[in-house]
Amino acid sequence: MRHAHPVETVRAAEAELMARLPEGALMQRAAAGLAATCARLLGRVYGSRVTVLVGSGDNGGDALYAGAALARRGARVTAVLLAPGKAHAGGLAALRAARGRVTAEQEVGLADFSCADLVLDGIVGIGGRGGLRPGAVPYAEARRRGVVVAVDLPSGVDADTGEVPGVALRADVTVCFGTYKPGLLIDPGASYAGAVQLVDIGLTLPQPELTALQHADVAALLPLPGAESDKYRRGVVGVAAGSATYPGAALLAVAGALRGGAGAVRYVGAAAEEVVRRFPETLVTEGGPAGAGRVQAWVVGPGGGEGARQALAEALASDVPVLVDADGLTELGRIGPSALAGRTAPTLLTPHTGEAARLLAGADGGAPAAADDLAARRLATARRLAAAYRATVLLKGSTTVIADPGGAVRVNPTGTSWLATAGSGDVLAGLAGSLLAAGLPPLDAASVAAYLHGLAGREAAGAPGAPVTALAVAEALPAVWRAVRQA
Numbered sequence: 001m002r003h004a005h006p007v008e009t010v011r012a013a014e015a016e017l018m019a020r021l022p023e024g025a026l027m028q029r030a031a032a033g034l035a036a037t038c039a040r041l042l043g044r045v046y047g048s049r050v051t052v053l054v055g056s057g058d059n060g061g062d063a064l065y066a067g068a069a070l071a072r073r074g075a076r077v078t079a080v081l082l083a084p085g086k087a088h089a090g091g092l093a094a095l096r097a098a099r100g101r102v103t104a105e106q107e108v109g110l111a112d113f114s115c116a117d118l119v120l121d122g123i124v125g126i127g128g129r130g131g132l133r134p135g136a137v138p139y140a141e142a143r144r145r146g147v148v149v150a151v152d153l154p155s156g157v158d159a160d161t162g163e164v165p166g167v168a169l170r171a172d173v174t175v176c177f178g179t180y181k182p183g184l185l186i187d188p189g190a191s192y193a194g195a196v197q198l199v200d201i202g203l204t205l206p207q208p209e210l211t212a213l214q215h216a217d218v219a220a221l222l223p224l225p226g227a228e229s230d231k232y233r234r235g236v237v238g239v240a241a242g243s244a245t246y247p248g249a250a251l252l253a254v255a256g257a258l259r260g261g262a263g264a265v266r267y268v269g270a271a272a273e274e275v276v277r278r279f280p281e282t283l284v285t286e287g288g289p290a291g292a293g294r295v296q297a298w299v300v301g302p303g304g305g306e307g308a309r310q311a312l313a314e315a316l317a318s319d320v321p322v323l324v325d326a327d328g329l330t331e332l333g334r335i336g337p338s339a340l341a342g343r344t345a346p347t348l349l350t351p352h353t354g355e356a357a358r359l360l361a362g363a364d365g366g367a368p369a370a371a372d373d374l375a376a377r378r379l380a381t382a383r384r385l386a387a388a389y390r391a392t393v394l395l396k397g398s399t400t401v402i403a404d405p406g407g408a409v410r411v412n413p414t415g416t417s418w419l420a421t422a423g424s425g426d427v428l429a430g431l432a433g434s435l436l437a438a439g440l441p442p443l444d445a446a447s448v449a450a451y452l453h454g455l456a457g458r459e460a461a462g463a464p465g466a467p468v469t470a471l472a473v474a475e476a477l478p479a480v481w482r483a484v485r486q487a
């Protein structure tokens with residue numbers, strides 16, 4: 001599992017460790033790890049051209065010491081000081097002692113930047129506020145031929161949120177110290193980080209609030225049938241989806257649910273005939289959730305059309321976990337958090353940013369926020385919704401973020417932009433509902449579903465990638481289950 005900690009926690013852990021170590025030892029550890037990665041990326045260090053962009057803080061110090069280490073191995077290193085007079089004194093002395101070049105002239109710096117084999121971005125790290133300052137912006141816009149390595153964090157990305165409030169410097173690789181920062185895992189920041197490598201500098205950190213699953217974590221959470229299992233013990237997931245207007249949503253939600261690990265899928269709604277024709281293994285009932293047989297979780301809302309309001313009310317009145325998606329979310333936004341007040345079992349909401357805007361308006365009153373603004377602040381948005389509705393929230397998007405009302409957050413590392421296709425959310429809803437019915441708590445059900453769905457999207461798109469259909473994503477799910485279990 002990848003762990004991320006906010007800046008405040010990192011600073012406290014650094015202070016605690018620094019108090020026990022000789023002065024500067026921590027920075028030396030960070031710089032040594034950074035230099036080792038740069039050497040690997042360069043392949044041949046001797047004779048290579050390295051440009052170090054240096055800001056006014058310790059982030060620049062790390063970069064300067066790493067530059068000095070590369071210079072000692074024969075690299076031709078130039079440090080470009082963006083805040084001359086404020087660059088880390090020890091790092092600067094080390095670089096000069098290693099015969100590195102130093103300049104504060106932008107013209108020279110930009111020329112060097114463009115022809116370097118490797119650029120170290122030490123402009124700003126966890127102490128950064130706002131986007132790049134004007135003197136640094138030309139580097140973000142300049143042509144480059146070499147690899148850009150961000151020190152701890154791409155400069156201009158907010159460490160705690162992944163927000164990019166102005167211009168940021170795009171990296172190919174980010175070498176981060178001690179722990180991941182949330183901004184390295186959440187878009188838009190994550191998209192500036194490239195491949196992220198963690199250097200252990202010996203920090204003692206508390207349990208993280210923010211995590212990202214990896215194959216082994218997902219494999220450990222997948223519900224597997226035992227020798228004693230029957231379909232009821234494995235869980236029955238109820239799907240109240242689709243309508244006369246949108247029968248396809250019913251098929252796609254059922255397709256996802258059938259591949260999610262529950263023992264059976266019970267469909268209720270107007271598309272029963274189509275569902276049985278396509279998936280004869282489905283149990284179907286006319287009417288709504290209230291009149292259906294016992295299930296261990298409900299999925300309500302995909303393509304629900306006119307029937308969504310009634311189906312939502314009936315599902316929410318049950319004592320089993322309920323996943324609310326699509327039209328169900330629109331109805332929920334109309335009522336607001338009071339609709340969930342009497343629930344005794346967990347609720348999982350799976351909005352995209354447009355639906356999130358409506359849900360927030362339902363909670364706070366007032367006009368919905370612009371979906372683009374919410375996408376740029378996805379961590380804050382998911383957390384706000386989870387707190388307002390006292391429900392687990394899976395906020396879909398370029399990085400899917402899952403927030404529990406208790407504060408825990410998971411960030412989904414899989415996915416592909418090919419998944420932005422009609423019906424893909426219906427498959428995800430069915431899949432996550434199936435995992436809920438199989439007994440996973442909502443944070444696990446949502447994050448495992450997002451993970452598998454993302455992998456299935458990649459599998460269906462293939463390499464180098466081609467458009468996918470939502471049904472193809474559902475059909476790829478068994479293959480990605482196997483891949484995750486084999487890893």
Ligand SMILES: NC(=O)C1=CN([C@@H]2O[C@H](COP(=O)(O)OP(=O)(O)OC[C@H]3O[C@@H](n4cnc5c(N)ncnc54)[C@H](O)[C@@H]3O)[C@@H](O)[C@H]2O)[C@@H](O)CC1
Pocket residue numbers: 014018026027028030031055056057058059060062123124125126127128129130131132133151152153156177201
């Ligand atoms: N504290 C420690 O023991 C360690 C710190 N490390 C490094 O130190 C970094 C944190 O160092 P600092 O606290 O000095 O902070 P930074 O170096 O991240 O930046 C702070 C400085 O940048 C300026 N600044 C803020 N926003 C800016 C912006 N948008 N554009 C340009 N300048 C801006 C501030 O005025 C301040 O002078 C970490 O990211 C990491 O790279 C590592 O060496 C590991 C050990």
Ligand SMILES: [K+]
Pocket residue numbers: 059121122123124125150151152153154155
């Ligand atoms: K940086």
